[in-house]
Amino acid sequence: MSEQELKALRVRIDSLDEKILELISDRARCAQEVARVKTATLAEGETPVFYRPEREAQVLKRVMQRNQGPLGNEEMARLFREIMSSCLALEQPLKIAYLGPEGTFTQAAAMKHFGHAVISKPMAAIDEVFREVAAGAVNFGVVPVENSTEGAVNHTLDSFLEHDMVICGEVELRIHHHLLVGENTKTDSISRIYSHAQSLAQCRKWLDAHYPNVERVAVSSNAEAAKRVKGEWNSAAIAGDMAAGLYGLSRLAEKIEDRPDNSTRFLMIGNQEVPPTGDDKTSIIVSMSNKPGALHELLVPFHENGIDLTRIETRPSRSGKWTYVFFIDFVGHHRDPLIKAVLEQISQEAVALKVLGSYPKAVL
Numbered sequence: 407m408s409e410q411e412l413k414a415l416r417v418r419i420d421s422l423d424e425k426i427l428e429l430i431s432d433r434a435r436c437a438q439e440v441a442r443v444k445t446a447t448l449a450e451g452e453t454p455v456f457y458r459p460e461r462e463a464q465v466l467k468r469v470m471q472r473n474q475g476p477l478g479n480e481e482m483a484r485l486f487r488e489i490m491s492s493c494l495a496l497e498q499p500l501k502i503a504y505l506g507p508e509g510t511f512t513q514a515a516a517m518k519h520f521g522h523a524v525i526s527k528p529m530a531a532i533d534e535v536f537r538e539v540a541a542g543a544v545n546f547g548v549v550p551v552e553n554s555t556e557g558a559v560n561h562t563l564d565s566f567l568e569h570d571m572v573i574c575g576e577v578e579l580r581i582h583h584h585l586l587v588g589e590n591t592k593t594d595s596i597s598r599i600y601s602h603a604q605s606l607a608q609c610r611k612w613l614d615a616h617y618p619n620v621e622r623v624a625v626s627s628n629a630e631a632a633k634r635v636k637g638e639w640n641s642a643a644i645a646g647d648m649a650a651g652l653y654g655l656s657r658l659a660e661k662i663e664d665r666p667d668n669s670t671r672f673l674m675i676g677n678q679e680v681p682p683t684g685d686d687k688t689s690i691i692v693s694m695s696n697k698p699g700a701l702h703e704l705l706v707p708f709h710e711n712g713i714d715l716t717r718i719e720t721r722p723s724r725s726g727k728w729t730y731v732f733f734i735d736f737v738g739h740h741r742d743p744l745i746k747a748v749l750e751q752i753s754q755e756a757v758a759l760k761v762l763g764s765y766p767k768a769v770l
């Protein structure tokens with residue numbers, strides 16, 4: 407390519423950037439207008455609801471449907487995700503609590519779902535995220551709920567039993583673990599590997615093969631593991647890209663998770679009910695009386711009405727010995743007439759039924 411050609415293309419890019427800039431600013435002004443309308447049309451005593459997850463899901467899906475490349479759908483949706491995040495911040499900057507410290511996969515999930523134009527607050531434990539939301543100190547919380555290799559995150563499920571929360575969104579994140587070391591680490595004499603217990607479990611086979619005799623130390627998060635390694639010469643951490651970048655660690659081995667499709671699902675929790683989008687999921691908690699066939703009775707209405715169950719998890723109820731609650735996720739919105747009828751049918755048999763929330767299926 408000649409210098410001349412390169413110069414001409416850059417002139418074209420400059421002119422396109424100017425148009426994009428103008429269009430984004432137009433869009434941002436529109437969002438400001440939306441905020442004005444939302445505030446102006448309030449009934450007495452109502453507070454405006456600026457964040458609209460159902461609308462955001464619609465916008466991102468539309469972008470993906472209309473996209474003709476060469477950028478991929480996910481890439482394009484990510485760009486629009488950030489534009490929307492900044493537009494919303496003009497209406498009202500969202501405050502988000504997540505399972506910290508900084509650099510966790512939960513933080514990455516929060517950014518994937520809400521974009522970067524939010525005020526985010528790392529919390530030390532899952533229960534603290536729930537309490538922060540319940541106290542109204544933040545608009546939403548982000549917590550992990552299940553991993554494709556290791557299963558349920560029990561702390562999160564149990565927290566739902568203790569707090570009244572509405573699930574308003576979900577996001578899935580592909581989890582890649584790396585073996586990280588600091589600049590002072592003597593890589594041939596590593597005697598300790600730190601990570602969160604779930605991550606150690608997700609890399610068990612790799613560790614057995616490569617570091618069979620090295621002590622594995624479970625700490626409160628991957629980011630905490632990365633932080634510790636920074637000050638020690640004989641240890642390594644298993645953590646992801648965000649923690650590596652944040653603590654300036656380098657990768658001794660990359661993508662060491664035992665399963666290449668290792669993914670974690672995260673939930674957005676808050677107090678806001680989300681209207682139907684036509685492509686939603688619902689999460690409920692049900693407790694049944696302790697009698698033979700109770701689980702069968704619970705599942706029959708779903709089967710008979712062709713409702714797609716995406717997950718079922720059992721946890722001790724905490725209100726009696728050997729009594730259990732079921733966490734169930736299924737496709738549909740609790741306001742859909744069919745789902746409404748099924749939930750009514752179940753509640754006649756159940757000791758208790760609580761809808762945790764209906765929310766748009768993860769778009770990104």
Ligand SMILES: O=C(O)C(=O)C[C@]1(C(=O)O)C=C[C@@H](O)C=C1
Nearest residue numbers: 440456457458461462490493494
């Ligand atoms: O449509 C709205 O209600 C808006 O506030 C606009 C907008 C957007 O930028 O598209 C911004 C924030 C909402 O969460 C959803 C969408």
